[in-house]
Amino acid sequence: xxxAAPLFAWVGGGLALGVVALHLLAWRRPPASPLPTARFAPxxxxxxxxxxxxxVDLGLLAVRVLVIVLVSTALAGPRFASRVQGLGRVIVxxxxxxxEAWAPIDRVARSVFRSGDALVVVDSTVHKVRNxxxxxxxxxxxxxxxxxxxxxxxxxxxxxxxxxxxRDSVEIVVVSPFGSDALDAAxxxxxxxxxxxxxxxxxxxxxxxxxxxxxxxxxxxxxxxxSAALALAGAAPRGAVRVVRDSTTAADTxxxxxxxxxxxxxxxxxxxxxxxxxxxxxAFGVTVTSLGSGSxxxxxxxxxxxxxxxxxxxxxxxxVVARWDDGEPAATEISLGAGCMxxxxxxxxxxxxxxxxxxxxxxxEQIARPCVGSxxxxxxxxxxxxxxxxxxGARGAAQTFSAVDTTRSxxxxxxxxxxxAMVAALAELLVRRGAANATA
Amino acid sequence: MRERRTARxxxxxxxxxxxxxxxxxxxxxxxxxxxxKWPALRPxxxxxxxxxxxxxxxxxxxxxxxxxxxxxxxxKRIDWRLLARSDRAYIRLAEDRSTVSTVLIVDATAxxxxxxxxxxxxxxxxxxxxxxxxxxxxxxDPVGLVVVNGDGMRQMPPRTRRGIVGExxxxxxxxxxxxxxxxxxxxxxxxxxxRVAIVSDFLGDADHVRRRAGEVAAAGGEVHAIHIVxxxxxxxxxxxxxxxxxxxxxxxxxxxxxxxxxxxxRFAAWRTELSASWRAEGLSxxxxxxxxxxxxxxxxxxxxxxGTGRAVAPDVRREIR
Numbered sequence: 142x143x144x145a146a147p148l149f150a151w152v153g154g155g156l157a158l159g160v161v162a163l164h165l166l167a168w169r170r171p172p173a174s175p176l177p178t179a180r181f182a183p184x185x186x187x188x189x190x191x192x193x194x195x196x197v198d199l200g201l202l203a204v205r206v207l208v209i210v211l212v213s214t215a216l217a218g219p220r221f222a223s224r225v226q227g228l229g230r231v232i233v234x235x236x237x238x239x240x241e242a243w244a245p246i247d248r249v250a251r252s253v254f255r256s257g258d259a260l261v262v263v264d265s266t267v268h269k270v271r272n273x274x275x276x277x278x279x280x281x282x283x284x285x286x287x288x289x290x291x292x293x294x295x296x297x298x299x300x301x302x303x304x305x306x307x308r309d310s311v312e313i314v315v316v317s318p319f320g321s322d323a324l325d326a327a328x329x330x331x332x333x334x335x336x337x338x339x340x341x342x343x344x345x346x347x348x349x350x351x352x353x354x355x356x357x358x359x360x361x362x363x364x365x366x367x368s369a370a371l372a373l374a375g376a377a378p379r380g381a382v383r384v385v386r387d388s389t390t391a392a393d394t395x396x397x398x399x400x401x402x403x404x405x406x407x408x409x410x411x412x413x414x415x416x417x418x419x420x421x422x423x424a425f426g427v428t429v430t431s432l433g434s435g436s437x438x439x440x441x442x443x444x445x446x447x448x449x450x451x452x453x454x455x456x457x458x459x460x461v462v463a464r465w466d467d468g469e470p471a472a473t474e475i476s477l478g479a480g481c482m483x484x485x486x487x488x489x490x491x492x493x494x495x496x497x498x499x500x501x502x503x504x505x506e507q508i509a510r511p512c513v514g515s516x517x518x519x520x521x522x523x524x525x526x527x528x529x530x531x532x533x534g535a536r537g538a539a540q541t542f543s544a545v546d547t548t549r550s551x552x553x554x555x556x557x558x559x560x561x562a563m564v565a566a567l568a569e570l571l572v573r574r575g576a577a578n579a580t581a
Numbered sequence: 582m583r584e585r586r587t588a589r590x591x592x593x594x595x596x597x598x599x600x601x602x603x604x605x606x607x608x609x610x611x612x613x614x615x616x617x618k619w620p621a622l623r624p625x626x627x628x629x630x631x632x633x634x635x636x637x638x639x640x641x642x643x644x645x646x647x648x649x650x651x652x653x654x655x656x657k658r659i660d661w662r663l664l665a666r667s668d669r670a671y672i673r674l675a676e677d678r679s680t681v682s683t684v685l686i687v688d689a690t691a692x693x694x695x696x697x698x699x700x701x702x703x704x705x706x707x708x709x710x711x712x713x714x715x716x717x718x719x720x721x722d723p724v725g726l727v728v729v730n731g732d733g734m735r736q737m738p739p740r741t742r743r744g745i746v747g748e749x750x751x752x753x754x755x756x757x758x759x760x761x762x763x764x765x766x767x768x769x770x771x772x773x774x775x776r777v778a779i780v781s782d783f784l785g786d787a788d789h790v791r792r793r794a795g796e797v798a799a800a801g802g803e804v805h806a807i808h809i810v811x812x813x814x815x816x817x818x819x820x821x822x823x824x825x826x827x828x829x830x831x832x833x834x835x836x837x838x839x840x841x842x843x844x845x846x847r848f849a850a851w852r853t854e855l856s857a858s859w860r861a862e863g864l865s866x867x868x869x870x871x872x873x874x875x876x877x878x879x880x881x882x883x884x885x886x887x888g889t890g891r892a893v894a895p896d897v898r899r900e901i902r
Contacts, residue, residue, distance in 0.1 A: 171821040171835055177692035177702075177784050178814045179824035181847040182834035 145218030153213020157206045164196040198576050204569040208562050215558035220306065229308030231259040233297045234278060235290070235317030235344075242318050245344035250278045250316045253342065259300040263293040263317075269300050290315065290530070291327045298335045312338035315530065318345040321521040329529045341530050345520070357404075357509045361386035366489045366496030367406055367505060373497065374506035381511040388413065389482075398478030402512040406485040407454070415484070416455040424450045426466035427487055429507040444503040448495050456484040463487070463508065472508060481512035607750065610708055611715050613876035619716045619883040621681045621776060622803050622865075647671040681776050681803070682725065682739040683717040685710045686767050687753065688781030688809075689730035691827040694758040696813055701871040706780045706809050707753040708875030709882075713778050713807075714749045716879060722776075726752055727767045731760005734767055739775075761828035765789040773800035778882070780807045783855060785828070795862040805865040805882055808855065812872050817844065 144150050176182075196202050234250045236243060254260065260273035267289075270277045293315070301311045313335060317323065332339060359368040365386055384404045385393055397403040407415070428445040452465065459473030462483065472485040485508055495501055521529075650659055650670035658672040687710050693703045714724045723739030726749045737745075737752060763786045764779065771777060777797055779790065783806070794804040817824075817836055826832035836844060852868065859866035865885045869878040 171823040171837065173825050173833070174818075174822040175695065175697060175827045176814070176817065176822070176824035176836065177695050177782060177811075177827055178844075178848055179826045179832055179834050179836070180784075181851060182824050182836045182844045183840045183847075185835055185840060 143220050144214075145220065147217055149213050149216035149218075153209050153217070156213070157209045160205050160209065161196055161202065164198060164202045165193055201569065201572045201576050204565055204572050208565045208569060211558050211562035211565060215555040215562065219554050219558075227308065229257065229259075229301075229304040229311040230255070231261060231297045231301045231304060231311065231313045232273075233261045233263060233290075233293045233313060233315045233317070235263045235293065235315070235319075235323065237264045237323070238318050238320055242345055246316055246318065247278060249342050249344045251275055253314055253316060254278060259297075259304050261293055261297045261300055263290070267292045267296045269296055289325060289328075290317065290319075290323045291325055291331050294328065294331045294335070294339075298331070301335065301337065310337065312340055314340045314342060316342045316344055319343055319521045319526050321525070324521055324525065324529050332530050338532055339530050340532060341526055343520075343523070343526070357382035357384055359384040359386070361408075364491060365408070366491055370489075370496040370502045370505040371509055374502045374509070382509050384509055394477065394482070397480040397482050400479035400512070402481050402483060402510070403477075404483045404485060404509055406487070406508070408488075412454060414457050415486070416457070418453055418455055421451055421453045424452050424465040424467065424469075424471075427463055427471045427504070428466075429463040429472065429504055430461075444500065444507045446495075446498075446500045446504045448498075448501075451488055451490075452486070453488065454486040456486040459484065474512075476512070483508070483512075607708075607711065610712050610875050611746075613874075614712045614716050614879050615719070617716045617719075617880055617883050619713070619720065646674050648674055680720070680722045680741070681774070682723045682772070683713070683776045683778065684725045684727060684739060684771055685714055685749070686727045686729070686764060686777060686779045686781070687756075688764055688779075688783075688785070689728050689756050689758040690761050690785060691731065691759050692761075692782055692784045693809070694827065695811055700758065702782060702809050702811050703758045705869065705871045705873075705875060705878075706807075707750075709807055709809070709869060709878050710753060710778070710780050711746065711750050712875050712879035713882060714746050716883060717776075718746050724749065728753065728756045729762050729764055729767050730756060730758055731762055734762070736767075736770075761785065763789060765793045768793045768797060771797060771802070773797070773802055776803040776805070778805040778807060780809060782809050787855060788858075791858055791862060791864070794859075794864055798863055803865075805885070806859050806867065807878065807882060808852075808866065808868045810852075810868060810870055812870060814848070815870070817841065 230253070232250060232254050234246060236246060238246075254273070254275055256274070258273065260270040260277055262268060262270060294313070297313045297315075301313055305311045319341070357371055359365070359371060360383070361368045367384065367386060371384060382402045382404060383393065383396060384406060386406055386408050388407070389403065389405055393403050405412075426445060426447045427450060428443060430443055450465075452469075456470055456473040457475075459475040461470040461472070462474050463470070463472035463485065465471045471487050472483060474481050474483040489496055489501075496505075647660065647663070648671065650672050654672050660671050660673045663669070663671050687706055689703065689706075693706060694700050695702050710726070714726070717724045718741070721741060723741045724745050725739035726735075726737040728735045735752065735756065737749065764781055765786055768777065768790070775797070777794070779794065781790075783790065791806075794806070798804050819838070819841075821835065821837040824834050824836045834840075856866045856868065865882070867878065867882050867885060869875075869881075
């Protein structure tokens with residue numbers, strides 16, 4: 142038997158000893174003895190406190206100690222499940238990075254997985270595989286749908302807690318190429334909820350931490366705000382995205398047909414193939430929802446800019462990837478061969494510092510992502526992964542997580558113990574009343 | 582002659598020392614009080630010749646004084662020899678000796694049956710009463726007895742016959758101390774000018790008894806209070822007990838280490854107040870511990886009548902205070 146909160150058991154033991162000590166101080170009635178001059182003794186209560194070598198009122202003492210032991214044991218959270226010696230693991234397999242990344246992921250996951258381990262599969266959704274085997278890893282098919290490590294950690298921690306009942310120690314093993322899009326702001330805080338070990342196993346070649354981040358290819362004039370924002374935004378796969386701030390050319394179209402993403406983000410109000418709005422107006426916000434399919438929309442891949450934008454152009458028809466605050470499309474995307482062509486009707490003024498704000502940089506970064514279905518991804522560096530997913534958890538995190546662990550607070554044993562404690566408390570009332578009548 | 586007297590005194594002192602160290606038997610008690618005089622506190626008005634100074638002056642052989650003959654005096658009382666020498670008529674006066682009736686009132690209520698095993702207080706009271714009866718009977722005084730216990734009151738009128746002390750002893754032996762009853766009614770039928778000795782622990786109606794004794798004394802009587810106190814009452818056992826009054830079972834007080842000092846203080850204060858109140862009434866008060874030989878108590882009572890106080894030991898004086 143083990144306790145989830147052994148402190149309560151220790152406190153209960155201390156209280157029980159205190160009760161025993163109190164029963165050594167007995168309210169007793171001294172033996173009656175005739176004394177003709179009894180009237181000269183002070184008129185005090187007949188019962189006096191005296192120390193005894195043995196506890197008095199053994200029945201009452203037993204019931205009281207029983208109540209304390211039952212309550213403290215219930216609060217301590219006893220668990221009688223037989224533990225299997227050894228380490229239990231929750232294997233989190235990230236298969237959301239396409240077929241080209243699946244081979245190393247599959248190899249690493251198969252090498253790590255052992256019988257008895259839990260298996261959590263991540264793609265656009267996260268689910269735990271029931272009764273997993275090595276074949277369960279093989280059975281999973283890679284997708285290009287975007288997934289998140291945060292959601293995978295939540296499911297993995299839940300599976301780890303279930304596994305903790307039968308294992309002495311449990312660790313979570315995350316097998317992933319750790320694309321930068323899979324890590325978000327919540328990943329680190331979710332990691333802190335698990336007090337145990339989280340082992341990260343990168344599948345594939347790790348990126349060079351010292352390599353300079355490379356912005357996407359941009360064809361624009363000097364002082365272009367969009368090129369400034371993208372330069373600050375971060376890296377993009379070489380040859381995956383081309384941002385065109387002027388008119389598209391045949392070379393751009395051919396490039397897109399070969400799998401690239403051409404982002405047409407014109408600076409002029411007149412653009413061939415674009416619709417000019419009847420009246421120019423002002424929108425006060427634009428949001429890029431997702432560059433994937435609707436089911437794979439992720440808040441981590443969204444970005445919103447709140448600022449006044451003058452709307453003169455409307456993007457050509459296509460799949461909407463960004464909308465104004467009133468719901469009208471702000472950017473569309475059409476597939477072109479193996480690639481795509483993305484049209485962005487968000488006019489950015491060269492005056493002001495809007496392009497340098499974090500929100501617009503995030504917006505520009507999301508807009509300048511590779512095409513859906515064929516887009517590439519950038520791997521997070523090892524320093525980022527180790528910072529977001531440290532191997533060992535903090536002690537305080539363990540207590541926090543225990544406090545929210547619903548499986549422990551709903552132990553049926555604790556409920557039965559509390560019920561028995563209530564019955565014993567009622568019995569204590571009866572026994573105490575009987576003892577009082579006996580001594581009266 | 583002197584050596585014989587010295588030996589006798591030595592023997593007497595040794596006997597007194599032995600009396601203080603071990604309980605004495607009845608015969609030893611009677612032997613110890615033989616020769617003890619218990620004079621009346623004031624001249625008595627009895628007519629029968631006895632050992633006490635009488636208020637009457639008569640023709641006893643012991644000359645007291647001469648008085649000038651006055652008309653009406655018996656001519657037979659004229660001292661003719663003095664008349665011949667002085668040519669004046671004087672009559673011869675002499676002090677009469679008379680007897681005084683002595684009534685012993687013995688408390689036989691339940692509080693006297695203490696300690697439970699030895700009944701020390703009751704036995705001490707009986708011994709003191711018998712000793713006083715013997716002393717009084719030696720002076721040819723009539724001796725009577727009143728025993729009060731829960732069953733009632735047993736009375737023996739004062740008598741001077743030879744076996745009265747034995748009768749008193751048997752009467753006391755036949756009584757078992759029990760119950761609760763006031764001593765004051767026992768003094769109701771007592772005539773004036775009688776000597777009364779109350780042997781009790783005065784734990785009943787002490788004030789009532791004292792007032793009644795004061796009335797007896799005011800009527801010309803003489804009252805002696807012999808307060809019997811057990812050693813266990815003066816120094817109760819150190820262990821914690823629930824003290825129960827033998828005469829009132831509802832009176833229960835815990836006597837533990839914390840309350841022991843208060844008990845001793847209260848009891849001492851009560852004894853002091855009791856003795857002071859009796860003496861304030863002009864009555865005799867003697868405290869008698871159970872462990873003290875009865876013969877010594879008898880001597881102290883008789884010594885109190887003499888006003889000498891010689892028989893009062895220093896430790897006893899402290900207790901009386």
